[in-house]
Amino acid sequence: MPPLALAETAALLADRTRAAFCLALLDGRAWTAGELARHAGVRPSTASEHLSRLIAGGLLTEERQGRHRYVRLAGPEAATLVETLSSYSPPAPRPTSLRESTRLTAEARARTCYDHLAGRLGVALADAMIDRGLVATDSGLAVTPTGRAWLADSLAFSPPARSRRPLVRSCLDWTERRPHLAGALGAALRTTALTRDWLHPVGTGRALALTPEGTRAFRDLLGVEL
Structure with a gap:
C-alpha cells in the first residue's frame, strides 16, 4: 500500500x-x-x-x-482492522455508570467481533482448538484434518471447495490482547452457537450471554470451562 x-x-x-x-x-x-x-x-x-x-x-x-x-x-478485513487497532489503544477510562460497567464486563466475557466470537470466550475457544490439534500454528494458522472432521461432526460445517475467504485466521482481541479465531471457521462457530442457543445476545450491543446449553456444549466439545 x-x-x-x-x-x-x-x-x-x-x-x-x-x-x-x-x-x-x-x-x-x-x-x-x-x-x-x-x-x-x-x-x-x-x-x-x-x-x-x-x-x-x-x-x-x-x-x-x-x-x-x-x-x-x-467485510471481515475491515472488521479485523478496527478490532486490531482497538487492541493497541490505551486502557479505557473507568466506566462512569453502573450501566456502562455492566456492558463492558459482559462484552469482555463474550461478544461478537463482526461474524465471529471474541472476549474471554473467543480466546478460550481458540486456545482449546489449538491445544486439541484442531488448528495448527506451525507455519501460520491452518485447520488440520482432525479439525476438518471435527467441524463436520460437531458443527455440521464443511468448508466450501473454493472460497476467497480463509478457513481460519487470527484476530487480535482488544480486551484480552491475545488472538481469537476468525475466518470461515470462526463464523461457523458463532453461527452454530447462536442457532443452537449456546449463546444469546444481551441488549442491543455486542455482548453475548452463555446459556446452560452453551456451558455444556463448550465443555463437552472442547473442554472449555467458563
Whole structure:
C-alpha cells in the first residue's frame, strides 16, 4: 500500500465519531444512519457526512431500502482492522455508570467481533482448538484434518471447495490482547452457537450471554470451562 493510501485510511478512523460508528458496527449488523447518529450523540446531518467518508474510503458499505439507508462494515478485513487497532489503544477510562460497567464486563466475557466470537470466550475457544490439534500454528494458522472432521461432526460445517475467504485466521482481541479465531471457521462457530442457543445476545450491543446449553456444549466439545 502506498504511504498516502495508508495515511488516508488511518485518517478515516482518526475521528471520534467515525471510530464510534465502526466500533458499533463490529456487532455484524446493518445500522441506519439515524441509529448510528443517536449512538454517537451527533446530529443526523453530521452522521451522514461521516458515513459518506467511510463508504468512500472502503471501510463501510451501504444498502438502501426505501427511505432508509443501512450501513455495515465492508467485510471481515475491515472488521479485523478496527478490532486490531482497538487492541493497541490505551486502557479505557473507568466506566462512569453502573450501566456502562455492566456492558463492558459482559462484552469482555463474550461478544461478537463482526461474524465471529471474541472476549474471554473467543480466546478460550481458540486456545482449546489449538491445544486439541484442531488448528495448527506451525507455519501460520491452518485447520488440520482432525479439525476438518471435527467441524463436520460437531458443527455440521464443511468448508466450501473454493472460497476467497480463509478457513481460519487470527484476530487480535482488544480486551484480552491475545488472538481469537476468525475466518470461515470462526463464523461457523458463532453461527452454530447462536442457532443452537449456546449463546444469546444481551441488549442491543455486542455482548453475548452463555446459556446452560452453551456451558455444556463448550465443555463437552472442547473442554472449555467458563
